Amino acid sequence: MRITFALLALLLSLPVAAAQLNLELGERTRHWQTAELLAHPQARDIDVPADVAYKRPMHYRAVPLAVLLEGVQPGEHLQAIALDGFAAEMPAAPLLANGPAQAWLAVEDSAKPWPALGKDKATAGPFYLVWTNPKASAIRPEQWPFQIATIRRLAAVEQRFPALLPEASLASDDPVRQGFALYQQNCMACHRLNGAGDAQFGPDLNRPYNPTEYFQPAFLRKYIRDPQSLRQWSQAKMPGFAESVLSEKELDALLAYLAHMSKRKG
Numbered sequence: 002m003r004i005t006f007a008l009l010a011l012l013l014s015l016p017v018a019a020a021q022l023n024l025e026l027g028e029r030t031r032h033w034q035t036a037e038l039l040a041h042p043q044a045r046d047i048d049v050p051a052d053v054a055y056k057r058p059m060h061y062r063a064v065p066l067a068v069l070l071e072g073v074q075p076g077e078h079l080q081a082i083a084l085d086g087f088a089a090e091m092p093a094a095p096l097l098a099n100g101p102a103q104a105w106l107a108v109e110d111s112a113k114p115w116p117a118l119g120k121d122k123a124t125a126g127p128f129y130l131v132w133t134n135p136k137a138s139a140i141r142p143e144q145w146p147f148q149i150a151t152i153r154r155l156a157a158v159e160q161r162f163p164a165l166l167p168e169a170s171l172a173s174d175d176p177v178r179q180g181f182a183l184y185q186q187n188c189m190a191c192h193r194l195n196g197a198g199d200a201q202f203g204p205d206l207n208r209p210y211n212p213t214e215y216f217q218p219a220f221l222r223k224y225i226r227d228p229q230s231l232r233q234w235s236q237a238k239m240p241g242f243a244e245s246v247l248s249e250k251e252l253d254a255l256l257a258y259l260a261h262m263s264k265r266k267g
Contacts, residue, residue: 020127025153038108053145061107081146086201089146101137162197180258211263
């Protein structure tokens with residue numbers, strides 16, 4: 002155990018190495034090296050007043066993400082895959098927009114590494130999707146994936162993972178359908194459901210049991226709002242979802258979707 006911790010400490014103390022960003026955009030694949038992105042003609046210095054990962058103002062060298070997504074159309078769907086298996090599902094339209102919110106790929110310079118995300122943790126690099134003016138377009142925390150290794154174009158979630166779909170007969174304005182959209186935005190980056198999804202980070206939310214089956218309703222809401230208030234565990238990675246991120250009405254819809262899917266484990 003001492004050797005393991007010593008090795009971890011050594012690895013964390015080593016300089017940040019240059020990295021490669023993989024873009025898999027259908028028939029077009031491109032690999033960008035750190036140095037290439039830092040020297041990109043449209044790279045610039047940006048300030049992020051309320052950084053999601055670091056929870057403080059940050060300054061980055063970054064490239065507008067849209068210029069790297071050549072050929073991608075607003076109606077298409079992308080996925081950012083992190084080094085640890087976090088897989089963020091992202092509709093392309095906000096990433097391609099010039100405003101009011103704008104998406105940037107922040108690039109970590111190995112000569113000037115970013116701060117660690119916490120004790121015994123790495124930085125948010127090598128590549129981090131950050132936003133300027135995010136509140137103007139209601140950008141959520143889950144739309145700030147960090148430690149990105151690959152961005153790829155995929156079919157929409159509904160096509161790739163039919164096991165996630167609620168009952169087809171539900172009305173278009175049923176809260177369960179809104180809950181499904183919120184599940185994709187807030188939960189799918191870390192969890193699978195019915196074995197469906199690309200994430201390799203958190204447990205399945207329906208098999209063998211759905212959290213609505215083993216949590217009392219009040220405690221499940223408390224857990225989603227602040228996991229550490231219910232289970233204090235130093236290794237826990239699930240973030241809390243404050244009302245500023247997930248309103249009470251949205252949380253109701255998300256829980257309605259989970260409860261609905263507890264009866265759809267086929």
